[in-house]
Amino acid sequence: MGSQRSVVITGASRGLGFASACHLYRNGWHVLAAMRSVDTGMKALRDATGAADDDPRLTGVTLDLTDTGSIETAAQTITAAVGAPHALVHNAGISAAGMVEETPTSLWERMFATTVFGPVALTKALLPEMRRTGRGRIVLVSSQGGVRGMPATAPYSAAKGALERWGEAMAAEVAPFGIGVTILVTGTYDTEIITDAGTTDCRDLAGVYAPHHATMDKRGRAAMRMAARSPEKFAAGLSKALESTKPFVKVPVGPDARMLMIANRLLPAAGLHQMTRLMMGIPRFGALGGQSNG
Template identity: 35%
Template sequence: MSAPTVLVTGASSGIGAATARLLLERGWRVFAAARRLEAMEPLAALGAEVMALDLSDDHSRRELAEQLTAKVGALDALVNNAGFGEVGPLETLPLDRARAIFEVNVFGLMGLTQQLLPAMRERGRGRIVNISSIAGRWVSPGSGWYGASKFALEALSDALRLELKAFGVNVVVVEPGVIATDFANVAAPSIEGALSCRTYGNMMRAVRKSWDAVYRGASQPLEVALTIERALTDPSPSARYLCGHQSASVIASRILPTRLWDSLIRIQMT
């Protein structure tokens, strides 16, 4: 039998790179996509087929989909991992930055999925794994826009799961906790801007102090990669998989009354 095929987006670093490596080791035919081709050279050396993708650009998404269709027809699996975030109070974070977050995390992700889904549906099988976050279930001060994009992904994933079940395509959400990735470096400029705010600076300093403490226990990307592999291979997958440091907080946020949960967050981060 031929190796199952999978596209992993955001494969240049972190969770995406770890997932691509793991799936290569497990015998998958891996297509690894990201903006930075040079950063995926180690994956190419391991046998991945690396492809350029700017998720926020419609032409880039269409070109990638056309290349994949020419190579394999319908993919066996799609891992929607690519995403990014910026940090800041909702009052002060510029709306153009909020739109940029949504262009990648929501519209870009769905735009690519729309391009690749018809072939899966017509064949009658496939699996889509969307990488959300614990921030898709609860948010902290300063992470409202990033959290909103992940909340949106959770809703879209629920709808897709219901819409596609009859066509043999399973949709699964993976919700990582605190993971040792480049997220903090990517968000650093927006964090620094928030710290200089006269109105919210003190709050954001408390938020950063709390985040720094939590990140000292961050899980490695491989832990998420192993969960993604499980989501791809379970015969009857769950709708959601939690993994990584602090991921159990999702359960606590659902059990505790909102007023008590808010008090716990404020104590830590304000």
């Protein structure tokens, strides 16, 4: 199957995955773009890159991370196309807003299926061939929520935290076979996932958490406008990360992610909690005590 470097990118039809697929294709990689809607997603990728319909370096892979059968078929498609991929980038994800009381259990289940359970299943299906080949890098795209649990995004933060712990554990297991693991902690990027259109909104803006939502929404939108960077900058960071030869590495991609990782190392947990509360304008401890649900 030749010496062409190959990379599997999940969630390649939009956002960071789309930008990364375009960037790596332009840099000579064979990109296996995994997504739910291959027809529309591949058309967009070909339009953006100028790739022909039969270009062997741009392969569409149908993948629904919440469907076991889809994962198995996707793994077979990948193995048939390239054998063991040089890199497997777990980028696909969903976003949700709402307090723990406001978010339904079904949302938690879908969040973990997309962010943890599906990626684990796909990795397990591809690892045997990667072990036999004796090389490869598995990249887990985390976020600031994986470093520190953020209010109003508990399911997202919990899933990203689980993703990171999985990566840390797996790294020691697969390193003897020549397979490295990278965790990328992303900052804020200008993609659909940070907008209302890209987020499952479970917030009750008239409920008991209204004082939280009113301030957090205003401050959050302002912070995103100031901090959001182009997805192409993330793609460049991913491209650099794929060159690593270390068995395990965890690196930030973006200045805000870098600052949070530094703060997380330097500040005690209680101090970081207070800093987060003040930045987001959340009422002080006990301020809303005794309020009813009605």
